[in-house]
Amino acid sequence: MAAMDAVLAKIDENRDAALGRLFELLRIPSISTDPAYADACESAARFLADELSGLGFKSSVRATKGRPMVLAHAKATRRDVPHVLFYGHYDVQPVDPRSLWNTDPFAPHVTEVDGVKAIVARGASDDKGQLMTFVEACRAFMETGGLPCDVSILFEGEEETGSPSLPAFLAENKAELKADLALVCDTGMWDRETPSITTMLRGLVLEEIVVTAANRDLHSGMYGGAATNPIHLVARIIADLHDAEGRITLPGFYDGVEELPRDVADQWKALPFDDSDFLGQVGLSVPAGEQDRSVLEKIWARPTCDVNGIWGGYTGSGSKTVLPSKASAKVSFRLVGKQNPAKIAEAFRGFVRERLPSDCQVEFISHGGSPALALPFSSEALNRAKRALQAEWDKEPVMAGSGGSIPIVGSFKQDLKMDTLMIGFALDDDRIHSPNEKYDLASFQKGARSWARVLNALAL
The missing domain is CATH 3.40.630.10 (Zn peptidases)
Incomplete structure (x- = not known):
């Protein structure tokens, strides 16, 4: 000493x-x-x-x-x-x-x-x-x-x-x-x-999807209601990624996710962290994600699935009555514990394929992945x-x-x-x-x- x-x-x-x-x-x-x-x-x-x-x-x-x-x-x-x-x-x-x-x-x-x-x-x-x-x-x-x-x-x-x-x-x-x-x-x-x-x-998995339906853009008055709209497909896929309680629905997604040790969980609960103030600083008030978890736990120790971008069809001024041929989205997963990035990526791809009609295609573009530490x-x-x-x-x-x-x-x-x-x-x-x-x-x-x-x- x-x-x-x-x-x-x-x-x-x-x-x-x-x-x-x-x-x-x-x-x-x-x-x-x-x-x-x-x-x-x-x-x-x-x-x-x-x-x-x-x-x-x-x-x-x-x-x-x-x-x-x-x-x-x-x-x-x-x-x-x-x-x-x-x-x-x-x-x-x-x-x-x-x-x-x-x-x-x-x-x-x-x-x-x-x-x-x-x-x-x-x-x-x-x-x-x-x-x-x-x-x-x-x-x-x-x-x-x-x-x-x-x-x-x-x-x-x-x-x-x-x-x-x-x-x-x-x-x-x-x-x-x-x-x-x-x-x-x-x-x-x-x-x-x-x-x-x-x-x-937290670790990370970054995936991009490009869904193709018809072989060209279509007139919505002539084909609407009969031809598949890929934006609808991408929107449905995104909606299905979470259940009503905020849990992520990919098969096996929570494999390797571990609970906090009791003493650490207790320490976090005792910290002077105000959920309302944290969200209020960005103009929000209702916590998203897993409903049975605190905000601090969600941002520090829980896995996530977020859509970082979605696009397709006409996005210019005014309107254009078109059924686009393609629609795209970028999705990221934050990983914790022993979650395997490769398995998460493969589960996501299978999840997407299962939700496509047989006459539609999807291209997957990986933007990398890394495990949690x-x-x-x-x-x-x-x-x-x-x-x-x-x-x-x-x-x-x-x-x-x-x-x-x-x-x-x-x-x-x-x-x-x-x-x-x-x-x-x-x-x-x-x-x-x-x-x-x-x-x-x-x-x-x-x-x-x-x-x-x-x-x-x-x-x-």
């Missing part, structure tokens, strides 16, 4: 200097999607590599077909300790529309936002402020005796453009990147005082991280789910066979991807202390 106290004291002592280092990184306009900022991305990568080298890491900037990666390694002071791989990204979103920023997006400063001190700049929360919390935790360890775990760090520069260079980089450097556990800081807190660990990410609730790493965060924030961390996906976590699991601890300190109101992005000063300062506690807990 004396050693941990020294590390935390060093983080507190370094606060002003740490903020200055973050400001240096935030001043670099590392917008990955725009080729005009390629040199800035190189500069951000070099800045991080130099920072890590200065701490004693063996670091390098690795070229890719796109923006460069930063890879660094450092050993602990003891043997037989865990090896962790920390991931973050240094690239940022464009700042448009520039006119909506109150100040220069790349002139970071601390100001009060809604009465709370915050760092304002593009990338402050997503993801430069987040990744620097980990760097500052490592710095404090290095300045007080050394790291408690073997640490590798991977910073990429294309996360905001879909990480096109990442799969090849992981494949080519698999042995160097392999660790016992991955750490990701691109997530958030429950609220300003309550930390969170994201334990679940979850860190087992019995994981020792998870339990140690929970205790570490509670020690720093004096509140039990929320075991959160995520309705979306973090592709790198899937890559770590599938390609490197590693589980991931997802611990972040962003807030819902950080305005990521929007003008006036911010990161609470407390998130930055206590985030560094939190990572120090987590690293120490993992090594005990």
Whole structure:
């Protein structure tokens, strides 16, 4: 405990200097999607590599077909300790529309936002402020005796453009990147005082259908009522995908869907989450989906089926009395637990075929799929991280789910066979991807202390 106290004291002592280092990184306009900022991305990568080298890491900037990666390694002071791989990204979103920023997006400063001190700049929360919390935790360890775990760090520069260079980089450097556990800081807190660990990410299946009836568009006065209208077929298929209680009707759809552990379910029920307020913010009031599930459970831990687009026939101004030859729809499924993406896609295709007349055809277009990911609730790493965060924030961390996906976590699991601890300190109101992005000063300062506690807990 004396050693941990020294590390935390060093983080507190370094606060002003740490903020200055973050400001240096935030001043670099590392917008990955725009080729005009390629040199800035190189500069951000070099800045991080130099920072890590200065701490004693063996670091390098690795070229890719796109923006460069930063890879660094450092050993602990003891043997037989865990090896962790920390991931973050240094690239940022464009700042448009520039006119909506109150100040220069790349002139970071601390100001009060809604009465709370915050760092304002593009990338402050997503993801430069987040990744620097980990760097500052490592710095404090290095300045007080050394790291408690073997640490590798991977910073990429294309996360905001879909990480096109990442799969090849992981494949080519698999042995160097392999660790016992991955750490990701691109997530958030429950609220300003309550930390969170994201334990679940939903998977995804994306399907498009094109239903063809007649061999050409038809006059509705001559053929209406006798010829099949493919829009009617697609509408019926969509309507049949859910029953009256909001459950999804594909055969075998719920195979592999697991119930929450009782303690996690109880924690979620006790959270200050207002269903009416959540829906009210988008102008709704009546929850959809499975009627026997809470809204929070629906968006964090239940599978879904949604129609993302439907079209066919005449959609211009005025009217046109036509029976279209074709009608189309795009459908997405969010998956949880052990649901199998391939089986879900095949069940959907069978479901569609069963609802077509024998003289109609359907074309299926797959837009990909990936399984859900979850860190087992019995994981020792998870339990140690929970205790570490509670020690720093004096509140039990929320075991959160995520309705979306973090592709790198899937890559770590599938390609490197590693589980991931997802611990972040962003807030819902950080305005990521929007003008006036911010990161609470407390998130930055206590985030560094939190990572120090987590690293120490993992090594005990």
